[in-house]
Amino acid sequence: MDSALQPPPPKTRRRRKDARPAEIIDAGLAEFAEHGFAGTKLEDVARRAGIVKGTIYRYFDSKDALFEAALKARLTPLIDEVEQLVATFPGSSTELLRLAMRLAYGRMFQPDAQALMRIIISEGRRFPAITELYHRETVAKGRRMIAAIVARGVARGEFRAGAAADLPIVVMAPAIMAAVWKMTFEPFDPLDLEKFAAAHADLALDGILTRGVTAL
Amino acid sequence: MDSALQPPPPKTRRRRKDARPAEIIDAGLAEFAEHGFAGTKLEDVARRAGIVKGTIYRYFDSKDALFEAALKARLTPLIDEVEQLVATFPGSSTELLRLAMRLAYGRMFQPDAQALMRIIISEGRRFPAITELYHRETVAKGRRMIAAIVARGVARGEFRAGAAADLPIVVMAPAIMAAVWKMTFEPFDPLDLEKFAAAHADLALDGILTRGVTAL
DNA sequence: TCCACTAATGACTTAAAAGTCATTATAAAG
DNA sequence: CTTTATAATGACTTTTAAGTCATTAGTGGA
Numbered sequence: 362m363d364s365a366l367q368p369p370p371p372k373t374r375r376r377r378k379d380a381r382p383a384e385i386i387d388a389g390l391a392e393f394a395e396h397g398f399a400g401t402k403l404e405d406v407a408r409r410a411g412i413v414k415g416t417i418y419r420y421f422d423s424k425d426a427l428f429e430a431a432l433k434a435r436l437t438p439l440i441d442e443v444e445q446l447v448a449t450f451p452g453s454s455t456e457l458l459r460l461a462m463r464l465a466y467g468r469m470f471q472p473d474a475q476a477l478m479r480i481i482i483s484e485g486r487r488f489p490a491i492t493e494l495y496h497r498e499t500v501a502k503g504r505r506m507i508a509a510i511v512a513r514g515v516a517r518g519e520f521r522a523g524a525a526a527d528l529p530i531v532v533m534a535p536a537i538m539a540a541v542w543k544m545t546f547e548p549f550d551p552l553d554l555e556k557f558a559a560a561h562a563d564l565a566l567d568g569i570l571t572r573g574v575t576a577l
Numbered sequence: 578m579d580s581a582l583q584p585p586p587p588k589t590r591r592r593r594k595d596a597r598p599a600e601i602i603d604a605g606l607a608e609f610a611e612h613g614f615a616g617t618k619l620e621d622v623a624r625r626a627g628i629v630k631g632t633i634y635r636y637f638d639s640k641d642a643l644f645e646a647a648l649k650a651r652l653t654p655l656i657d658e659v660e661q662l663v664a665t666f667p668g669s670s671t672e673l674l675r676l677a678m679r680l681a682y683g684r685m686f687q688p689d690a691q692a693l694m695r696i697i698i699s700e701g702r703r704f705p706a707i708t709e710l711y712h713r714e715t716v717a718k719g720r721r722m723i724a725a726i727v728a729r730g731v732a733r734g735e736f737r738a739g740a741a742a743d744l745p746i747v748v749m750a751p752a753i754m755a756a757v758w759k760m761t762f763e764p765f766d767p768l769d770l771e772k773f774a775a776a777h778a779d780l781a782l783d784g785i786l787t788r789g790v791t792a793l
Numbered sequence: 794t795c796c797a798c799t800a801a802t803g804a805c806t807t808a809a810a811a812g813t814c815a816t817t818a819t820a821a822a823g
Numbered sequence: 824c825t826t827t828a829t830a831a832t833g834a835c836t837t838t839t840a841a842g843t844c845a846t847t848a849g850t851g852g853a
Contacts (some may be wrong), residue, residue, distance in 0.1 A: 376819055376830045391736050398700065399616035413832055418812070483613060483699035485761050524772070524779035531776040535750035541757055545701050548710050556740070560747040563740035565780065576816065592800045592849050618840065629802055635841070802847070810839085811853085817832070823824085 382420050382430075384410045394476035398428055398484050425528040432480065432491050435473055438498035439506070454514030455566060458532075461510055463563075465503070465536050466558050470543070479544050501566045507533050535561040598636050600626045610692035612643055614700050635770045648696065648707050651689055655718035663725040670730030674748075675778060677726055681719070681752050682774050686759070695760050723749050751777040 388409035391403045403424055407414040422428040442463075450457045468474055478493070485492035511529040514520030525531055535557070542552050604625035608617045619640055623630040637643040659680075666673045682692055693711070698712035727745040730736030741747055751773070758768050 373771040397613050469723055493765050496762050528776035531751050531780050534754035535747050538750035538753040545698050546712050549709050560744035562738040564747050632801055
């Protein structure tokens with residue numbers, strides 16, 4: 362059932378200079394996500410990539426080098442155009458926020474994004490340069506995006522000002538918790554992403570929408 | 578400046594049969610939190626505990642055994658009485674929710690609790706039994722507590738029913754994100770806990786409170 | 794004060810995984 | 824078809840850290 366999917370590994374040697382690095386990186390990312398940096402064996406990475414350990418060293422100088430290369434290669438920066446979108450979006454801020462949340466959920470739960478996140482959380486402290494890069498290209502941009510959306514909503518009178526509007530990251534926070542939950546407790550206490558995203562939107566919107574009358 | 582705080586390690590051997598295990602566990606927990614399971618060297622644990630590697634084996638059979646013992650020893654279960662509290666609390670559900678949030682923030686950001694959390698997130702997949710224990714004693718109880726509070730609020734007409742009330746964990750989610758944030762991005766983008774907790778309460782409450790009139 | 798028990802030591806063995814390199818075999822060029 | 828360059832191999836060395844144990848020395852009891 363497993364071997365039926367992959368083409369059975371060719372018995373003959375193959376020289377594939379330009380396909381190798383990406384394959385090694387894929388294999389490495391998967392192993393690093395599963396076992397952490399220290400727990401990953403290059404022999405396992407090699408096996409997963411269908412090669413032999415020595416071959417890795419033709420393309421990467423060391424385990425460290427592979428680790429950095431893998432993360433850098435698979436780190437997809439948030440496109441800056443998202444900010445453009447916020448500036449030119451025609452609809453209501455509620456629609457815009459919902460759109461942003463859909464984008465966030467659609468993206469954060471991709472296997473690759475999850476692997477990256479897990480690695481950053483687990484190993485980030487030991488690789489500050491990479492954490493900083495990840496933060497700059499992903500986290501900070503996401504934060505700015507939410508801030509822009511909330512600011513727009515407040516400016517147009519659709520969202521109320523207040524503590525949440527001052528620290529807009531709190532609006533997206535549940536999505537991040539969901540990601541962490543999935544990578545940790547999913548086997549024991551699975552989380553229904555659809556329902557969760559709905560609950561998140563429900564909570565966030567009714568917390569941030571202006572209303573005619575405020576109770577209490 | 579470092580050596581001024583600790584009493585300088587005694588040059589003479591000391592026999593301290595009953596103090597050792599806890600000291601080794603403390604040292605181990607710190608090292609595991611910092612370097613992960615595979616990345617932790619028992620020699621470093623020993624140095625941190627002011628002993629020598631061999632001594633660890635007098636008290637623990639293996640690295641694995643120390644790891645499990647350390648986590649189990651420092652895992653403080655949420656007390657079941659919290660549910661009692663919910664049942665007998667005299668004030669409004671808003672007050673009760675705020676109280677629960679204060680408890681959660683007060684507890685989750687203790688160094689020990691943070692270390693535990695970081696280890697569970699990083700290593701949990703490889704130690705399912707411990708993850709399950711952590712989930713049962715901490716996560717599930719916390720979840721039940723929030724659910725009880727929200728249910729009470731809905732029953733008393735203070736909180737509105739809806740998606741968020743159906744999945745009450747979303748109400749606490751931002752606190753968990755804050756914990757993850759602190760353990761990962763604090764050096765690059767520090768998070769002001771006071772402000773964050775306020776923003777969280779602001780968002781959550783205004784999302785969950787019933788109101789006379791609902792806009793849009 | 795001395796003895797006996799055992800906590801603690803540190804030098805040791807073992808295991809495992811990182812990293813190296815001479816050899817082999819593939820593919821592309823002539 | 825042959826040659827040449829080099830990607831790939833796998834057996835190798837080195838390094839690192841887990842785990843062992845005979846020896847040493849604190850400590851509580853006689």
